[in-house]
Amino acid sequence: DTWRYAFEEALTDVQGMYATKFKEEIEKNSDHELELFPYGTLGESADIMEQAQAGILQFVDQSPGFTGALIPEAQVFFVPYLLPNDPEQLNEFFRTSKAINEDFKELYAQHGLELLTMFPEGAVAMTTQEPVTSPADLDGVKVRVMTNPLLVETYKAFGATPTPLPWGEVYGGLQTNIIQGQENPAFFIESTKMYEVTDYITYAGHSNFTTAVMANKDFYDGLGEADQKVIQDATDVAFEYILDYQQGLDEDSIAKIKEAKPEMNVSVLTEEQRAPFKAAATQVEAKFIEMTGDSGKAILDQLKADLEAVTQ
Amino acid sequence: MAATIFLAMIILLLLGFPMMIPLIIGAFIGFYDLFNGVGKMDFMVQQFMAGIRPASLIAVPMFIFAADIMTRGHSANRLIDMVMSFVGHIKGGLAVSTATACTLFGAVSGSTQATVVAVGSPLRPRMLKAGYKDNFVLALIVNASDIAFLIPPSIGMIIYGVVSNTSISELFIAGIGPGLLILVLFSIYSMIYATIHNVPTEPKASWGERLGAVKQAVWPLGFPVIIVGGIYGGIFSPTEAAAVCVLYALILEVVVFRAISVKDVWDTAKSTGLITGVVFILVGAGAAFSWVISFARIPQEILSAVGVADMSAIGVLFVISIAFFVGCMFVDPIVVILILVPIFAPVVESVGLDPVLVGTIITLQVAIGSATPPFGCDIFTAMAVFKRPYIEVIRGTPPFVIILLAVAVALIFFPDIALFLRDLAFEK
Amino acid sequence: MADKPADNEHSSDLPGILGIIDSCISRLEAWGLALSVILMAVNTIANVIGRFAFGESLFFSEEVNRILIILITFAGIGYAARHGRHIRMSAIYDALPPSVRKVFMVVIAIISSLCLFALCYFSVLYIDKVASSGRVLPSLQIPVYWIYLWVPVGFFVTGVQYALTAVKNLMQKDIYLSTKVLEGYDDTEVEL
Numbered sequence: 001d002t003w004r005y006a007f008e009e010a011l012t013d014v015q016g017m018y019a020t021k022f023k024e025e026i027e028k029n030s031d032h033e034l035e036l037f038p039y040g041t042l043g044e045s046a047d048i049m050e051q052a053q054a055g056i057l058q059f060v061d062q063s064p065g066f067t068g069a070l071i072p073e074a075q076v077f078f079v080p081y082l083l084p085n086d087p088e089q090l091n092e093f094f095r096t097s098k099a100i101n102e103d104f105k106e107l108y109a110q111h112g113l114e115l116l117t118m119f120p121e122g123a124v125a126m127t128t129q130e131p132v133t134s135p136a137d138l139d140g141v142k143v144r145v146m147t148n149p150l151l152v153e154t155y156k157a158f159g160a161t162p163t164p165l166p167w168g169e170v171y172g173g174l175q176t177n178i179i180q181g182q183e184n185p186a187f188f189i190e191s192t193k194m195y196e197v198t199d200y201i202t203y204a205g206h207s208n209f210t211t212a213v214m215a216n217k218d219f220y221d222g223l224g225e226a227d228q229k230v231i232q233d234a235t236d237v238a239f240e241y242i243l244d245y246q247q248g249l250d251e252d253s254i255a256k257i258k259e260a261k262p263e264m265n266v267s268v269l270t271e272e273q274r275a276p277f278k279a280a281a282t283q284v285e286a287k288f289i290e291m292t293g294d295s296g297k298a299i300l301d302q303l304k305a306d307l308e309a310v311t312q
Numbered sequence: 313m314a315a316t317i318f319l320a321m322i323i324l325l326l327l328g329f330p331m332m333i334p335l336i337i338g339a340f341i342g343f344y345d346l347f348n349g350v351g352k353m354d355f356m357v358q359q360f361m362a363g364i365r366p367a368s369l370i371a372v373p374m375f376i377f378a379a380d381i382m383t384r385g386h387s388a389n390r391l392i393d394m395v396m397s398f399v400g401h402i403k404g405g406l407a408v409s410t411a412t413a414c415t416l417f418g419a420v421s422g423s424t425q426a427t428v429v430a431v432g433s434p435l436r437p438r439m440l441k442a443g444y445k446d447n448f449v450l451a452l453i454v455n456a457s458d459i460a461f462l463i464p465p466s467i468g469m470i471i472y473g474v475v476s477n478t479s480i481s482e483l484f485i486a487g488i489g490p491g492l493l494i495l496v497l498f499s500i501y502s503m504i505y506a507t508i509h510n511v512p513t514e515p516k517a518s519w520g521e522r523l524g525a526v527k528q529a530v531w532p533l534g535f536p537v538i539i540v541g542g543i544y545g546g547i548f549s550p551t552e553a554a555a556v557c558v559l560y561a562l563i564l565e566v567v568v569f570r571a572i573s574v575k576d577v578w579d580t581a582k583s584t585g586l587i588t589g590v591v592f593i594l595v596g597a598g599a600a601f602s603w604v605i606s607f608a609r610i611p612q613e614i615l616s617a618v619g620v621a622d623m624s625a626i627g628v629l630f631v632i633s634i635a636f637f638v639g640c641m642f643v644d645p646i647v648v649i650l651i652l653v654p655i656f657a658p659v660v661e662s663v664g665l666d667p668v669l670v671g672t673i674i675t676l677q678v679a680i681g682s683a684t685p686p687f688g689c690d691i692f693t694a695m696a697v698f699k700r701p702y703i704e705v706i707r708g709t710p711p712f713v714i715i716l717l718a719v720a721v722a723l724i725f726f727p728d729i730a731l732f733l734r735d736l737a738f739e740k
Numbered sequence: 741m742a743d744k745p746a747d748n749e750h751s752s753d754l755p756g757i758l759g760i761i762d763s764c765i766s767r768l769e770a771w772g773l774a775l776s777v778i779l780m781a782v783n784t785i786a787n788v789i790g791r792f793a794f795g796e797s798l799f800f801s802e803e804v805n806r807i808l809i810i811l812i813t814f815a816g817i818g819y820a821a822r823h824g825r826h827i828r829m830s831a832i833y834d835a836l837p838p839s840v841r842k843v844f845m846v847v848i849a850i851i852s853s854l855c856l857f858a859l860c861y862f863s864v865l866y867i868d869k870v871a872s873s874g875r876v877l878p879s880l881q882i883p884v885y886w887i888y889l890w891v892p893v894g895f896f897v898t899g900v901q902y903a904l905t906a907v908k909n910l911m912q913k914d915i916y917l918s919t920k921v922l923e924g925y926d927d928t929e930v931e932l
């Protein structure tokens with residue numbers, strides 16, 4: 001059969017690399033064909049999600065940040081300073097987390113989706129016009145965020161003026177100074193050319209962009225065991241592939257940025273510099289629990305327990 | 313399936329159906345064929361919604377609203393009087409001013425549809441009064457508005473830059489050369505047209521008269537200040553500039569000039585909504601249709617049959633030009649860029665083409681496609697705003713399209729038209 | 741600016757209660773259009789003022805505009821159909837003799853009407869899907885399907901207008917572009 005898989009980024013970005021590997025594995029180990037639909041070719045994130053739920057698409061990659069409108073608990077990945085910065089610990093967490101592999105699987109299933117995997121796409125960095133070393137430096141700085149209440153809360157807590165702006169207006173907005181900053185993983189800053197219109201890249205270590213791959217549940221359940229195994233194997237192979245691919249991806253992206261724009265300043269905040277950001281983050285966690293209630297708190301607690309296990 | 317759809321659409325269009333119906337039926341056929349029945353057709357509605365969702369579209373009704381208030385009141389006429397006091401004595405002066413105004417307004421507003429309305433509404437009646445034929449006026453407005461695609465900020469270039477991993481700053485600079493070249497050629501054509509059709513000139517104004525005209529236009533000169541200063545000064549986005557223009561137009565016309573009443577404002581808002589609905593339903597239907605084309609991978613199939621893989625650099629550029637030109641005849645430009653650019657990317661790299669040049673050529677083709685039949689958003693906008701039949705809006709188009717295509721060919725053979733400024737700015 | 745008295749604009753040919761309903765819908769559409777456009781301006785300007793003067797964006801501003809643009813589009817299509825303002829390519833059609841044009845106009849109106857009723861039906865199905873998914877607007881936290889409720893109404897009203905246009909062409913001697921407008925572009929030059 002021909003299966004279809006849509007995702008939120010370009011073919012050469014992390015989601016596209018994952019999808020390409022997944023396609024390779026499926027086509028190698030079965031007679032099925034997989035067609036890939038990158039960003040925008042079938043609609044935006046919410047559109048492709050609906051198409052996957054309706055079975056028009058068999059597979060979809062949607063980041064939990066966007067899934068918040070459907071599954072509020074998925075916004076837990078926007079709680080700052082939750083995920084570890086150490087890549088080994090981070091990878092181990094995504095491999096073993098009960099919250100992801102059991103709790104979220106069930107939440108997604110309630111919406112007609114078989115959660116195949118979640119994986120990190122890279123540490124989120126801020127790009128700004130002026131250096132940032134403390135929340136005071138963000139005072140009055142308009143930082144573009146996705147339209148999401150938790151992100152708005154986060155940047156409020158960090159002292160900035162969060163400014164929700166559609167993605168298409170971000171580049172022009174930075175160029176004309178309507179906004180003075182935005183946040184994204186380094187590979188995305190590189191591929192979307194955001195560095196051309198900002199001068200400072202700052203790693204505050206507050207988050208790692210997480211994404212999730214799902215299959216339509218009716219489609220998945222209707223498959224024979226052999227096909228389900230092909231999909232699970234492809235998921236696992238692509239998962240390990242993408243974790244491996246990300247070793248050094250940040251450095252590569254930063255190197256490319258530096259090559260295109262040598263005067264770009266890149267800094268990683270020290271533990272000491274991070275302390276006030278971390279302190280501010282607690283109010284975001286409270287907001288998350290306020291928004292999602294007991295079920296959100298349960299997920300958060302489970303995530304913390306899972307993290308405890310991998311960081312010891 | 314592709315052949316059936318295109319044929320059905322062209323026939324329905326020619327028979328005189330409302331323009332949305334061929335698009336809707338095209339999408340119906342596609343969904344029916346792809347999903348073996350009507351089962352998934354509700355997703356057409358999803359795509360209607362997706363089509364009218366982009367926040368940048370909000371600029372369109374806002375600029376329509378502002379332009380209509382200005383045209384009903386005094387602002388637009390005073391601005392035009394001022395310009396005419398300087399260029400009225402030149403053959404084709406008004407036409408050249410119109411082309412320039414379209415280019416500048418389009419450049420800053422970033423919306424070709426908004427340009428058609430905002431520049432076209434006040435200037436079309438003046439050009440008709442001055443003796444230009446309507447089909448020339450309409451074609452000039454529609455085509456000159458499309459130069460905006462090439463001059464930064466350009467959403468088409470941003471999307472291309474992201475999809476093809478090309479510097480957006482370099483693209484922006486590369487678009488300026490061809491954009492200005494087109495403006496110059498349109499201006500020359502306008503002057504030739506005015507000479508051949510013997511469009512009368514006005515007596516040359518004295519400097520005293522010019523000063524008087526400038527004084528009259530002091531308040532309305534606030535509009536360009538708001539738009540250019542506001543956007544480049546980082547105070548607001550193009551969409552917001554449009555809304556601020558509405559506010560300023562209301563203050564001027566209702567309070568300062570007392571040229572229009574509150575009832576007029578209400579009527580203007582109503583007709584703005586009507587025009588917006590007429591155009592946006594086509595944007596929505598176009599999105600539903602584009603989705604079918606994208607889902608069925610029709611472009612990929614057609615292109616794999618062409619066999620671009622073993623062509624020379626020039627050959628590849630020609631195929632790219634044709635593919636985008638044809639694509640934009642039927643499908644929304646942004647979707648065309650999103651689908652086609654990744655398909656061409658490997659070929660572009662293997663023959664060693666400069667992606668900035670390719671991006672400029674693609675943007676130019678997108679501009680041409682939006683102004684050429686059968687489906688073109690700017691044609692629809694002109695029809696809705698000026699209430700003229702389709703055939704009249706496009707009748708004067710051929711000379712402009714020939715100029716645009718000539719520039720496209722020139723770009724292929726003389727890439728420096730685009731790359732000269734880029735190389736200068738980026739020291740390449 | 742209107743050439744005819746305002747109450748004429750909404751008058752209906754339909755008999756009795758249907759006529760009253762029809763002219764009420766027309767009024768509602770006109771109100772919805774004007775009010776939405778004005779609200780869109782107010783909302784956008786408020787966001788500028790908020791950000792520029794107080795350093796605070798209205799975080800829901802974008803979503804409000806999204807709601808308004810749907811209202812405008814789907815109130816606009818019905819109103820445009822009523823006044824024969826939907827754009828079409830009439831070159832070949834115009835060259836035909838009147839008797840053929842009349843047949844064409846009836847067929848065009850019927851097919852257009854059927855397409856719009858179909859879309860009305862599909863939009864109800866789509867809204868049902870969105871409603872049952874529980875999706876909410878991220879900033880306003882209201883269910884997404886609420887902002888689509890106007891869509892089937894707009895399609896339905898437009899479909900009815902085209903159906904009535906077919907009926908009118910069958911009943912009357914002249915050729916009608918819409919229930920209110922005789923064919924020929926000069927007729928539509930009247931400001932609405």
Ligand code: NA
Nearest residue numbers: 419460463465
């Ligand atoms: Na532009």
Ligand code: NA
Nearest residue numbers: 641681687688
């Ligand atoms: Na076109």
